[in-house]
Amino acid sequence: MARTESTGSTWRYRWAQRQNVRRVSTYRGAETAWRRRDDELRRLRALAADFEGSAAAGAGLPLELVDDEVVLWALPAAQLVEVRHTTVLPAPDLTVAASAAPLRPRRPDGVRVTDAGMAVITSRRLVLLGGRGRRDWAYGRMTGLAHDPAAPVTLIQVLDRRRASGLLLPTDAAADFRFKLTLAFADAIEQRAAVLAQLDELIAEHDQLKPFRPAVATPAQARLSSFVPGGRRTIAVAAGIALLVPAALFDSNPSDPTGGAEVAAAATPGSPPGAPPALLRPAVPAPARTTAPKRTSAPRPSSTATTGPRCGAPENPLGYDFCGGTRIRKPAAEVCDWFDCVPQFWAGRGYLVQCRDGSVSLTGGRAGACADHRGVRRTISQ
Known part of the structure; x- marks a missing residue:
């Protein structure tokens, strides 16, 4: 039976399963880290609100209190x-x-x-x-x-x-010591409210970084490039090799061990008949005309760069993050493999943004961007 490329193809289901396993694993790791930081900030907020002492706490210490x-x-x-x-x-x-x-x-x-x-x-x-x-x-x-x-x-x-x-x-007590010393100093200068306000701001900012549960990948979203190990890069390399190999075979003649030197010697005016190719000097090409060097733009960052913080963006080999930088108007073809794209994503005419429901749209900078997804949350940059 011939293999079909419908949504019922086996490789498409395998692709969707791998994508869902990877997305869930990435989401759980990000959520665990986010929740750990959230719990710590809220613990510090509660401690700052209830941080009090007493003279009885100093009983038994060789310390005279004023x-x-x-x-x-x-x-x-x-x-x-x-x-x-x-x-x-x-x-x-x-x-x-x-x-x-x-x-x-x-x-x-x-x-x-x-x-x-x-x-x-x-x-x-x-x-x-x-x-x-x-x-x-x-x-x-x-x-x-x-x-x-x-x-x-x-x-x-x-x-x-x-x-x-x-x-x-001790290392396990240093963080609490520093925080409680800050609270004591703030009380001494009557600035406890400033510490509480700072903690409230940190909690609010951290709430904005809460990772979204990823959408479920379906077999219909699989591209033909996903069927090949390595995806689009493998296809591009294979196409380049396919073009280079015939050209190399055309330039070389395995039946001529001299590499065409005798033919070149026979075509050279004034060359003695029967002279061996090794005694002939190759023709010196005319000096090339010097031209001013072309101005080239600065190299673009590699799409595989993953170093640096992503500011809450999911892990991806494209170098896309939420940290602020160059807006992305022409995203990579595999962007929907790493982000949850909205329906009709490629019909968008703008730059890459994340909507408030966690999905990604290509309508940034246009009226009604993410209108069906609770509005724009932040810009995706590179």
């Missing part, structure tokens, strides 16, 4: 570090953004450990109750505060000390 001072948090394992050289730290701020990379349990260069003990955050100061004594950092005297982005070290500058000092903490 009037209306309360203990907010205590960590029994901390090390006192001091900077070997004079440095200037940035002014304290209320940033609560999470570190981009996980912290490593190491001590930065130029920092030495001088004591160890318990770190205590109160409503007025940060205190280390060490084996060699007590070290205080009063919030009202802080002039600089810096958290190392790669190590669990926090350095502080105060008015009455020339060199910066701080704490080296």
Whole structure:
């Protein structure tokens, strides 16, 4: 029986099954990462709203509290570090953004450990109750505060000390320590509301990045290029080889071991009859006319580039993302293999955009773009 190319073809069903498995796997991975970050932001928001201390929390600590001072948090394992050289730290701020990379349990260069003990955050100061004594950092005297982005070290500058000092903490406790120190400092300068507003903004921005459940791929969406391993690239390479091989066979004559040198010698005026081809000098071509070099545009990025953040876009080998850049008016033919295209996608006359229901349309910049899909959400760029 002859093979048909209808939607009932077996290869089309296999293509749809592979696409659906890949889409679901990609979606679940993105959703897990998104939900982990969402849970962390909401945990910090709840902690910031209910972060309170009490004088009873300091009972049993060898620390004398002043009037209306309360203990907010205590960590029994901390090390006192001091900077070997004079440095200037940035002014304290209320940033609560999470570190981009996980912290490593190491001590930065130029920092030495001088004591160890318990770190205590109160409503007025940060205190280390060490084996060699007590070290205080009063919030009202802080002039600089810096958290190392790669190590669990926090350095502080105060008015009455020339060199910066701080704490080296366990990696699993560093994030909570930094956040609670920020809350305590914000309370001291009466700016708790600014921290809450910042967390609300981060949660709202993160909600916009929630991945959409992908649409189900159907056999009717399969292209003929999907039937060939490698798709359109394999077809293009095969076509190029098909054109080059006949040309190479035409230029070469396997029955002539001299490669046509004798014929060229016979056609050269003044050449001695019977002279071997090796003794004949090849004709020197006339010098080519020099022309100004053509101006070429900058090379376009490769369609297989996948490096860099995609800002919530699904993983794809086309280099398309939501980060903002060059608008895409002529998308790659396989764009619907990686994004959920709207019906009649190729009838669009605009640039590539994502609609609010998660589908992708080619009507960006035109009136009524994504009209049947709750409007335009954001632009897809390259």
